[in-house]
Amino acid sequence: QAGLSWITVLKKRENFRDAFDHFDYHKIATYDEKKIESLLQNSGIIRNKLKILSAISNAKYFIEIQNEFGSFRKYIWGFVNENSIKNNFKTSSEYPVKTPLSETISKDLISRGFKFVGATIIYAFMQASGMVNDHLESCFRYLEV
Template identity: 65%
Template sequence: MTKHKCGWCVGDELYEAYHDNEWGNPVHDDATLFEFLILETFQAGLSWITILRKRNNFFDAFDQFDYKKIANYNEDKKAQLLQNAGIIRNKLKVNATITNAQLFMDIQKEFGSFSKYLWAFVDNKPIKNTIDYYKNAPANTALSDALSKDLKKRGFKFVGSTVIYAFMQAVGMVNDHEVGCFRYNEV
């Protein structure tokens, strides 16, 4: 018997694997949160499948998403990234990644971890929505507006409310699996 899955992933093996194993799982590990934050910021204006297909390239190009290394990237490293055809070669997004890595560590210092900062926005408990069909899920909410606004105030780039809502879905802050999806009650 085939398990019902959210409609957005059906038909693409990579999408389905991401959906079945990662999307919506509550993430509390700072390294993984940083990875998703960076991937979501690169996704701005593009489709998620584009980023997912290049994920391994991003992993290699950005030193396994090691924010401590990324925070110290110099002009030579930036130039190298902008020549890397395996990633999205957008100068503003590359620069934003470096800035965001630095600011990510500032939040860690202030709150003890990025996870503590982030999960406080949902009282440390995922919000379980009741989405019947994935196209009915919101693109942003008042909560993603507030988190986006706070990140921007701190200097983060490419963290608009829509990007942040997608990030919140990916890291399990909100459960937007379709209610009929086999993952809905698993996450």
């Protein structure tokens, strides 16, 4: 959720999962006005119409990328040549919020029609998906990722 604190989103995670059909992008891509209206009335989620509409259109573009590349994974990991970027941070103050690569990916997604996929959100995705290893060198997981 662009522009919101992670804690706000995490507190509503299960409500989002239920409201958005367990994040089934095939279903989300087919949402109609009736479903949109029900989402806008759902007090358990963040009811921003632009973000709801972008989730629907992004699901459609996600499917287009799958059709073009064979999978979203092939598309997204192509930006790192199928290899995780391993950073060598000593302290968490060294963590960037975005990088030139996350800016490149963001621009590519936006050129394909995606919304709310800025460089900061893309960098968070890169961390979560393992495209970039930002574990501190002192972390037990650093060598495992």
